[in-house]
Amino acid sequence: MATDSKLQQEIKKRTPFHSPEQEAYLNLMRTSDLLQNQMGRFFREYGLTASQYNVLRILRGEGQPLPSLEIAERMIQVVPAITGLIDRLEKQGLVERRRCENDRRVVFVEITPQAIKLLAKIDKPLEDMHKHMLGHLNRGELKQLSSLLEKARTLDGG
Template structure:
């Protein structure tokens, strides 16, 4: 039996213990590659992946959101959303405002500076997406998304 591509990449001598193990390791390996490439691009604009994610959420919503709502919408779980928003505020990429009715709620608003940064980042990010998985057909991309969503149902 021929070694899988992942087996070769990892220089693994024997077969994987199970197809589940091989699939999980493939997902982790791919995720690491994508995160590194995306992280490199975001750093060119003074952002981390998590900071970009916050700004993407706020731009998409088009209005201020409570910080806990932002945390719920993050792609990757962030344990300290307050610290993340602190750093964005220091960079003047977001503003915070306490809710008048409930002082425990803090609304976060994207700034014009952040919108300008995201606008500059849009084309290079799209190009990176295409370079990472643009070789897959539209049908393959839909199937990949479907399978990944199906895999997350086990949560």
């Protein structure tokens, strides 16, 4: 008789999973939920959401204003309403908007000095949080995990 998987025990599932794909998917969802909850609590301490942090990280990394749609394309998590997200950041004084002079439909978003200071406060604690959440995996395991997750995102098996 096969022993129950760790996930099967965690969720108290009485019967085996229908397939290895189902088990892997549910493992991925459970892990994602755990990590997102921890990160959500972390960012709330700084008055941000994970998506707001992501916008600021993109802008700081680029080093220059970007169009809203470019920011949306670079987001880790798809955000249906990038405009609302940027509105909230603007209200907090963390970004400023400017219309493109050549094409008034394009809105550039620029990070503020206040946001750069906030990110500087977040950098080290965030690095520590990543180590806390994944530091029990060695370098090879982390590379393998990243590779497998990238492969899973292809969705076409290629």
